[in-house]
Amino acid sequence: MTAPIRLLIHGASGRMGQALLRLCNESGNCQVVAAVTRKSPPQRVVDGVPFFAASELSGVPAFDVAIDFSLPEGFDPVLALCVARRAALVSGTTGLSEAQRGELASAASVIPVLWASNFSLGVAVLNELVERAAVALKGWDVDVVEAHHAQKKDAPSGTALTLGEAAAAAGAHVSYASLRAGDIIGEHTVQFSGPGERIELVHRAGSRDIFARGALHAASRIAGKPPAAYRVRDLLD
Amino acid sequence: MTAPIRLLIHGASGRMGQALLRLCNESGNCQVVAAVTRKSPPQRVVDGVPFFAASELSGVPAFDVAIDFSLPEGFDPVLALCVARRAALVSGTTGLSEAQRGELASAASVIPVLWASNFSLGVAVLNELVERAAVALKGWDVDVVEAHHAQKKDAPSGTALTLGEAAAAAGAHVSYASLRAGDIIGEHTVQFSGPGERIELVHRAGSRDIFARGALHAASRIAGKPPAAYRVRDLLD
Amino acid sequence: MTAPIRLLIHGASGRMGQALLRLCNESGNCQVVAAVTRKSPPQRVVDGVPFFAASELSGVPAFDVAIDFSLPEGFDPVLALCVARRAALVSGTTGLSEAQRGELASAASVIPVLWASNFSLGVAVLNELVERAAVALKGWDVDVVEAHHAQKKDAPSGTALTLGEAAAAAGAHVSYASLRAGDIIGEHTVQFSGPGERIELVHRAGSRDIFARGALHAASRIAGKPPAAYRVRDLLD
Amino acid sequence: MTAPIRLLIHGASGRMGQALLRLCNESGNCQVVAAVTRKSPPQRVVDGVPFFAASELSGVPAFDVAIDFSLPEGFDPVLALCVARRAALVSGTTGLSEAQRGELASAASVIPVLWASNFSLGVAVLNELVERAAVALKGWDVDVVEAHHAQKKDAPSGTALTLGEAAAAAGAHVSYASLRAGDIIGEHTVQFSGPGERIELVHRAGSRDIFARGALHAASRIAGKPPAAYRVRDLLD
Numbered sequence: 001m002t003a004p005i006r007l008l009i010h011g012a013s014g015r016m017g018q019a020l021l022r023l024c025n026e027s028g029n030c031q032v033v034a035a036v037t038r039k040s041p042p043q044r045v046v047d048g049v050p051f052f053a054a055s056e057l058s059g060v061p062a063f064d065v066a067i068d069f070s071l072p073e074g075f076d077p078v079l080a081l082c083v084a085r086r087a088a089l090v091s092g093t094t095g096l097s098e099a100q101r102g103e104l105a106s107a108a109s110v111i112p113v114l115w116a117s118n119f120s121l122g123v124a125v126l127n128e129l130v131e132r133a134a135v136a137l138k139g140w141d142v143d144v145v146e147a148h149h150a151q152k153k154d155a156p157s158g159t160a161l162t163l164g165e166a167a168a169a170a171g172a173h174v175s176y177a178s179l180r181a182g183d184i185i186g187e188h189t190v191q192f193s194g195p196g197e198r199i200e201l202v203h204r205a206g207s208r209d210i211f212a213r214g215a216l217h218a219a220s221r222i223a224g225k226p227p228a229a230y231r232v233r234d235l236l237d
Numbered sequence: 238m239t240a241p242i243r244l245l246i247h248g249a250s251g252r253m254g255q256a257l258l259r260l261c262n263e264s265g266n267c268q269v270v271a272a273v274t275r276k277s278p279p280q281r282v283v284d285g286v287p288f289f290a291a292s293e294l295s296g297v298p299a300f301d302v303a304i305d306f307s308l309p310e311g312f313d314p315v316l317a318l319c320v321a322r323r324a325a326l327v328s329g330t331t332g333l334s335e336a337q338r339g340e341l342a343s344a345a346s347v348i349p350v351l352w353a354s355n356f357s358l359g360v361a362v363l364n365e366l367v368e369r370a371a372v373a374l375k376g377w378d379v380d381v382v383e384a385h386h387a388q389k390k391d392a393p394s395g396t397a398l399t400l401g402e403a404a405a406a407a408g409a410h411v412s413y414a415s416l417r418a419g420d421i422i423g424e425h426t427v428q429f430s431g432p433g434e435r436i437e438l439v440h441r442a443g444s445r446d447i448f449a450r451g452a453l454h455a456a457s458r459i460a461g462k463p464p465a466a467y468r469v470r471d472l473l474d
Numbered sequence: 475m476t477a478p479i480r481l482l483i484h485g486a487s488g489r490m491g492q493a494l495l496r497l498c499n500e501s502g503n504c505q506v507v508a509a510v511t512r513k514s515p516p517q518r519v520v521d522g523v524p525f526f527a528a529s530e531l532s533g534v535p536a537f538d539v540a541i542d543f544s545l546p547e548g549f550d551p552v553l554a555l556c557v558a559r560r561a562a563l564v565s566g567t568t569g570l571s572e573a574q575r576g577e578l579a580s581a582a583s584v585i586p587v588l589w590a591s592n593f594s595l596g597v598a599v600l601n602e603l604v605e606r607a608a609v610a611l612k613g614w615d616v617d618v619v620e621a622h623h624a625q626k627k628d629a630p631s632g633t634a635l636t637l638g639e640a641a642a643a644a645g646a647h648v649s650y651a652s653l654r655a656g657d658i659i660g661e662h663t664v665q666f667s668g669p670g671e672r673i674e675l676v677h678r679a680g681s682r683d684i685f686a687r688g689a690l691h692a693a694s695r696i697a698g699k700p701p702a703a704y705r706v707r708d709l710l711d
Numbered sequence: 712m713t714a715p716i717r718l719l720i721h722g723a724s725g726r727m728g729q730a731l732l733r734l735c736n737e738s739g740n741c742q743v744v745a746a747v748t749r750k751s752p753p754q755r756v757v758d759g760v761p762f763f764a765a766s767e768l769s770g771v772p773a774f775d776v777a778i779d780f781s782l783p784e785g786f787d788p789v790l791a792l793c794v795a796r797r798a799a800l801v802s803g804t805t806g807l808s809e810a811q812r813g814e815l816a817s818a819a820s821v822i823p824v825l826w827a828s829n830f831s832l833g834v835a836v837l838n839e840l841v842e843r844a845a846v847a848l849k850g851w852d853v854d855v856v857e858a859h860h861a862q863k864k865d866a867p868s869g870t871a872l873t874l875g876e877a878a879a880a881a882g883a884h885v886s887y888a889s890l891r892a893g894d895i896i897g898e899h900t901v902q903f904s905g906p907g908e909r910i911e912l913v914h915r916a917g918s919r920d921i922f923a924r925g926a927l928h929a930a931s932r933i934a935g936k937p938p939a940a941y942r943v944r945d946l947l948d
C-alpha cells in the first residue's frame with residue numbers, strides 16, 4: 001500500500017470546501033493535512049484536520065496537492081505556496097483575472113496544475129467520448145442540449161460549450177439548446193444524427209457532490225505527475 | 238359484425254392518398270368506394286377500387302366519410318359534396334384560405350367535420366395527457382422540445398405549439414426548443430419540472446404512415462357522429 | 475385567505491417525519507400543531523412546534539389531519555385518535571397487518587383516510603396519465619421500466635406494479651424491466667408502442683423530499699373531504 | 712480524385728443485396744461491377760449493373776471488395792473467389808458452420824476479411840465509446856437496455872451482448888434488460904451509474920438501410936488494407 005496523498009484544502013469554509021472535507025475519506029488514499037479558511041477558523045482541529053487562517057498559509061505542513069475553491073483574492077497566495085513547495089495545484093476558483101491565468105500558465109512549467117469549471121468525472125469522460133464520436137461520425141449533425149435549474153442565468157452552460165467545442169474540433173457544425181426548469185442540477189445531451197440512425201450521449205448530475213468527488217479524484221491522479229497544465233480528462237484512468 | 242365504413246379518398250394520387258389506399262385494409266371495417274384524383278386516372282379500377290377524376294366528383298357512389306388530402310382548389314368541391322350527401326369530412330389539406338375555413342365551420346352545423354395538421358394517434362393522446370398534467374402540476378415549469386429532420390424550416394413545429402397551448406391553457410409558462418438534425422421524422426417531448434421531480438411525456442414517430450393511419454382511425458370514428466367540428470382527440474377511444 | 479390546515483405529525487423523529495417538519499412551511503396553508511415521537515421528545519417545543527410523546531397522544535390539541543409515518547405498533551392509536559376527533563388520516567406506515575388494514579377500511583366510513591406507498595405528486599399524475607393512455611391506445615404494447623439504487627432488493631418496484639396495473643386495467647399486456655444501479659432515487663418509464671409510433675411517459679425523482687411534499691399536498695387536500703378511502707391521485711388538482 | 716472501389720454484390724436478390732444496390736451510389740467512390748444472384752437473373756443488366764448467376768461466379772470481372780449477404784451454401788465459393796483474386800471480403804451471412812468460420816480465419820492471412828452481425832456505423836462507434844467509458848468509469852454499474860420489435864425472439868440481442876462484453880472487458884459487472892414491443896427497429900442504451908451521476912450512451916436505428924450503408928462504408932475502407940480479420944470499428948475514421 002502506498003502512502004496517502006497529503007491534501008491542502010484552500011477555501012475550506014465554502015460549499016465546495018466543506019464537501020471536500022466531508023468526502024475525502026471516501027477514497028482511501030487521501031489525507032487532509034491542512035484546511036485553510038479566509039478568516040480565523042472557529043476551531044483549530046475538526047475531526048482530526050488542522051485548520052489555518054489564510055494569513056497563516058506559510059506555516060502549513062508539507063502537502064502533495066492543494067485543492068483550491070476560494071476567491072480570486074485568495075488565488076495568488078496558494079499558487080505561490082504550491083510553486084514554493086513544488087506541490088501540485090487543483091483549482092476551481094472562478095473569476096480569475098487574465099493576469100492570474102497567466103501566472104497559472106507560467107507555474108505549469110514548475111508544478112502540475114489543473115484549473116477546470118466542471119470537475120465531474122462523468123463530464124470529463126463525456127468530453128472524451130464526444131471528441132471521439134465526432135471524428136468517427138463526420139458529416140452527422142450535432143446538437144448539444146442542456147438543462148439546469150430555473151435560477152441559472154447563462155446559457156448555454158460552460159460545460160455545454162466545452163462539449164460542443166469537442167465536436168466542432170472534428171469539423172462538426174454544432175447547435176445548442178438550453179432548458180431552464182425546476183431544480184435540475186445539470187443534464188447534458190450530445191446528439192449525433194446521421195442517415196437513419198442516431199447516437200445520444202447523456203450525462204445526468206444527481207448531486208453536487210460529484211464536483212467535489214471529481215476534484216479529489218483529480219488530486220489523487222495529479223500528485224507526482226510532471227509539471228504541466230492538465231485537464232480533468234487527462235487524469236482519467 | 239357491422240357494415241364497413243364507406244370511404245371516399247380525395248387526393249388519391251398524392252403521398253398521403255397513396256398511403257391511405259395502402260393502409261385502409263389494416264383496419265377491418267373500412268372500404269374505399271371511390272378514389273378521386275385531380276386529373277383523369279390512368280386506370281379506372283386498381284385493386285378493386287374505382288377511380289374518378291375530380292371533374293367526375295358528382296358521380297361517385299354513396300359514401301360515409303370523405304378523407305381529403307388535396308390542394309386548396311380541390312377543397313370546395315369535396316366539402317360541397319359532403320354537405321350535399323350528408324357525409325362526414327376528414328381533411329388534412331393545408332393552405333386553406335380564411336374563407337374556406339369559414340365554409341368548413343359553417344358545414345359543421347350540417348355534417349361532422351374534422352380538420353387537423355397532425356393526424357397521428359399518439360400525438361392526439363399526448364395532447365390530452367399534457368392538458369391533464371398541466372392542471373395537476375400547477376406551478377411546475379413546462380418545456381416543449383421537438384426534433385425534426387434538417388430540411389424542416391419552421392420552428393417550433395405546429396405540433397409543438399399545439400402541445401404548448403394545451404399546457405398554457407392551465408396557466409403554465411411554456412418554453413420551446415427545436416432541433417433540426419439528420420432525417421428525424423418527428424419527436425416531441427413535454428417536460429414538467431417541479432421541486433425534486435420531473436415528468437417527461439414523449440412521442441416518437443418512426444414512420445410517416447402514422448398520419449394516414451390516424452386519418453383512417455378518425456374516419457372510422459367520425460362516421461355517424463352528430464354534426465360538429467371535431468378534433469382528432471375527440472375521436473379517441 | 476382561509477385558515478391554515480392544522481397538522482399532527484405522527485412519527486416526527488423518523489426520516490419522513492423530519493422532512494415533513496422541515497417542508498411544511500413551503501406550502502403557505504399548513505401549520506403543525508403537534509409533533510408526536512415514539513419516546514419522550516428531548517425538547518418540548520422546537521421552532522414553535524409543540525412535541526409530544528406517543529404516550530401523551532390523547533392530550534394533543536385540535537387538528538384537521540394526522541400525517542402518520544411511524545411503525546405498525548404506533549398505527550392503531552393514531553387511527554383511533556383521528557376517528558375520535560373526526561380528523562383525516564394520511565398514512566405511509568408500512569408493514570401494517572391485515573387486521574390493521576381492515577380497521578383502516580372501516581374508519582373510512584367515518585373519516586377521510588389515505589394510505590399510500592408512494593406519495594410523490596408526479597407519480598400520482600403519471601398513474602392517471604397511464605390509465606388514460608392505455609384506454610386510448612388499445613392494442614399497443616406496454617412496457618414499464620424502472621431504475622433504483624443498487625441496494626433496493628425488490629423488483630419490480632411497487633410503484634412500477636401500480637403503473638402496470640393502471641395500464642392492464644384497460645386490457646393491455648404489460649411487461650416489466652428493472653435496473654438496479656448506482657444511487658438512483660427512482661425512475662419509472664411507461665412505454666406505449668404502436669405501429670410506427672411510440673409514447674414514453676417518464677417520472678424522475680431527484681430528491682426524497684418529494685414524498686414528504688406529496689404527503690403534505692395530500693393532507694392539504696383531504697381536509698374537509700367526506701369520509702372515504704382516498705388515493706393520492708384522487709386529491710390532485 | 713481516386714478511382715472508385717469496384718464492388719461485387721453477392722446475394723444481390725436478397726433484402727440486403729437490394730438495399731446495397733440501391734444505396735451504393737450515395738457514397739461517391741463505389742461502383743458495382745457485378746451483382747450475383749443464386750439463380751439465373753431475370754435481366755442481364757439493371758441500371759448499368761451486370762448480373763450473374765452464382766454458377767457463373769468465376770467469370771465476373773475484376774473487383775476490389777465482395778460484399779456477401781447470402782446463405783451458408785453460397786459462402787464457400789465467394790470466399791474462394793476473393794482469395795483467388797486477392798480481393799477483400801465483407802460478409803454478413805448468418806448461419807456459417809464452424810468449418811466455414813475456420814476457412815474465413817485462414818483466408819485472413821491472405822486477404823482482408825470482415826464478418827459482422829451488425830454493420831451499423833453508429834453501433835460500431837457505440838462499441839468503441841462503451842469500451843472507453845468502462846475503463847475510465849471503473850466501479851460504476853453498467854446496464855445494457857435494448858428494445859426491438861415484438862417479433863424478435865432472442866434476447867438480449869447480439870448487439871447488446873457485444874456492447875456488454877465491451878464494458879465487461881474493463882472489469883464492469885453488466886446487467887441486461889430487453890424490451891420487445893411494437894415495430895421498433897432497434898435501440899440500445901448502455902447506462903453507467905456512479906455516485907451522484909450517470910452517463911447514458913444510446914443508439915437509435917430509424918431505418919434498416921443503416922446496415923447496408925455500414926457495409927458499404929466498411930467495404931470502402933477495407934479495400935487495399937493488409938490481409939487480416941477486421942471488425943467494423945477497426946474501419947472507422
